[in-house]
Amino acid sequence: MHYTEQMEDELREAGWKLTPSRRAVLSVFDRHDLHLRADEVLARARKIHPAVGRATVYRTLELLTGMGILHPMVLGDGKTRYARIEDGHHHLVCSSCRQVVEMHDRRFNRLIRRLAHEQGFQMQSNVMECIGTCRECREKETKS
Amino acid sequence: MHYTEQMEDELREAGWKLTPSRRAVLSVFDRHDLHLRADEVLARARKIHPAVGRATVYRTLELLTGMGILHPMVLGDGKTRYARIEDGHHHLVCSSCRQVVEMHDRRFNRLIRRLAHEQGFQMQSNVMECIGTCRECREKETKS
DNA sequence: ATCGTTAATGAGACAAAATCTCATTTAGTG
DNA sequence: CACTAAATGAGATTTTGTCTCATTAACGAT
Numbered sequence: 001m002h003y004t005e006q007m008e009d010e011l012r013e014a015g016w017k018l019t020p021s022r023r024a025v026l027s028v029f030d031r032h033d034l035h036l037r038a039d040e041v042l043a044r045a046r047k048i049h050p051a052v053g054r055a056t057v058y059r060t061l062e063l064l065t066g067m068g069i070l071h072p073m074v075l076g077d078g079k080t081r082y083a084r085i086e087d088g089h090h091h092l093v094c095s096s097c098r099q100v101v102e103m104h105d106r107r108f109n110r111l112i113r114r115l116a117h118e119q120g121f122q123m124q125s126n127v128m129e130c131i132g133t134c135r136e137c138r139e140k141e142t143k144s
Numbered sequence: 145m146h147y148t149e150q151m152e153d154e155l156r157e158a159g160w161k162l163t164p165s166r167r168a169v170l171s172v173f174d175r176h177d178l179h180l181r182a183d184e185v186l187a188r189a190r191k192i193h194p195a196v197g198r199a200t201v202y203r204t205l206e207l208l209t210g211m212g213i214l215h216p217m218v219l220g221d222g223k224t225r226y227a228r229i230e231d232g233h234h235h236l237v238c239s240s241c242r243q244v245v246e247m248h249d250r251r252f253n254r255l256i257r258r259l260a261h262e263q264g265f266q267m268q269s270n271v272m273e274c275i276g277t278c279r280e281c282r283e284k285e286t287k288s
Numbered sequence: 289a290t291c292g293t294t295a296a297t298g299a300g301a302c303a304a305a306a307t308c309t310c311a312t313t314t315a316g317t318g
Numbered sequence: 319c320a321c322t323a324a325a326t327g328a329g330a331t332t333t334t335g336t337c338t339c340a341t342t343a344a345c346g347a348t
Contacts (some may be wrong), residue, residue, distance in 0.1 A: 017295060038334075053298040058335065062222070066239070068275065074216040074224055078206065078306075080334085095212065096332050101263055111255060112274055119245055120279035121236045128255055128272040131212060133230075135264035141275045161315050161324060182305070197327040202306065222335080224305085 004030045007069055014067065024049035025060040029070065033102065035081040068124040069117075085125040092130050096137035147228075148174045151213055158211065168193035169204040173214065177246070179225040212268040229269040236274050240281035 004027050008018055016022070022046040028036070036044070042057045045070040061082055064070040070082045070088060083089060090103040108128070148171050153161055160166070166191040172180070180188070184199045205226055208214040214226045215233065227233060234247040252272070260267040 009244075012257040019296065019344070034343075051298075053300095054334095055299085056297060059296085068239070071275070072218040075216055076218060078209075078224065080218055080222070080224060090259075092260055092263055094265070095210070095268060102230060103259055105261070106260055107255060108259070111251060112272070115234075115247055115249055115252070116236055116274050116276055119236055119247070121155070121238070121245070121274070121276040122282060123246060123274055123276040124239060125276075126274040127271060128256070128265055128270060129215075130260050130265065130270040131215070132260055132265040132301070143157075163315070163325065165326070195327070197329095198305095199307075199328085200326060203325085 002030065003032070008063075010067065010069070016063070019054045021045070021052045021054045022060050022063075024052055025057060029064075029082075029084050032084050032086065033085045035073070035100070037079050037081055041082065048097070071125065072129050073127060085127065089126070090128040090130075092132060092134075094134040094137055095131050096133055099134060101134075102131065145287065146174065147176070151208075154213070154246045164193045165189070165200045166204050166207075167197055167241060169201060169208070173208075173228050176200075176228055176230065179217070179227045179244070181225055185226065210229070215269060215271050217271060218272065229271070233270070234274075236270045236276060236278075238278040238281055239275050240277055244286055245278075 003059045004023075007026050007029075008023065011022065011026075012018055020044050025041060027048055028034070028041055038054075038057060038061060041061065042052065042054055045052045045057060061070060061072075064074060065082070068085060071085045072082050074080055086104075090105065090108060092101040092103060093099075094101075109126070111127050113123050148167075151170050151173075155166065155170075156162055171192055172178075172185055172188045173174060181199060182205060185205065186196065186198055189196045189201060196232065205214060205216075209216060209226070212229060215229045216224050216225055216226050234249065234252060235241075236245040236247060253270070256270050257267050
């Protein structure tokens with residue numbers, strides 16, 4: 001089953017109405033590897049359902065964030081971007097060339113869940129950003 | 145030695161000029177536990193050096209971010225906030241009441257550093273946000 | 289199918305956050 | 319203390335996000 005359909009079910013089960021606009025926004029995030037600004041989401045959603053309004057995109061992004069489906073983040077350039085939450089969403093960001101590497105490591109989720117539990121929290125999702133320098137940039141650095 | 149002085153040295157060593165405005169912004173972050181919006185930073189900086197302009201605050205926040213001294217983040221309400229980076233900065237955020245719990249756990253930093261290293265990254269800093277529900281909110285939930 | 293309720297919508301006014309420009313100032317250097 | 323490039327503040331401008339409100343349409347009941 002596709003991600004979009006799953007999410008539509010989730011919305012329905014939570015009692016939200018499934019409108020063309022919401023479907024359009026959701027379908028933008030069918031690919032898992034996107035980090036989009038609100039205006040980019042708007043543009044892409046309009047390709048699917050040209051009538052969507054800006055307000056609705058913001059409302060939907062907020063809704064999806066509240067449901068733990070998306071997560072807003074600032075990847076170092078001051079712009080807020082939305083990305084799907086996979087439990088969890090872990091980035092390495094190179095502070096020099098800005099490339100973003102996605103990490104998927106179970107140890108991480110396990111450790112976080114445990115630490116959250118120790119504090120009485122029940123984890124819904126988590127996002128980590130690690131800022132550093134990638135190998136290529138370090139090598140360029142030392143050469144110059 | 146105070147944090148502010150350390151950071152001033154860092155700026156100087158990197159060849160940046162130490163102006164009253166930059167000092168003012170830096171001194172705002174002398175306390176380690178702040179998560180401030182740009183306009184809050186401006187207001188606080190003006191208490192110290194009333195002449196600072198908005199543009200300069202943004203410029204300085206960007207500079208300090210680039211140097212790995214501050215990190216911008218979106219704590220779930222869509223507002224960008226800046227906080228000092230301590231290696232690392234780990235939050236539990238309750239999605240219901242919005243309380244933020246700071247975690248300090250060495251295992252975390254160790255694991256992240258290792259994972260970063262595996263990818264060829266040299267870590268400068270890291271930030272983690274775990275969204276969940278705190279005990280109090282869960283208890284309220286079940287009672288109602 | 290159709291109806292009724294109510295959530296959801298789009299348009300556009302509005303507000304807030306961030307950027308840009310440029311003439312002027314000043315920190316650091318010699 | 320004079321020089322110069324970096325940095326600044328003011329304010330115009332752009333971008334991003336919010337709000338209002340009249341209209342629409344999703345969904346359950348019939």
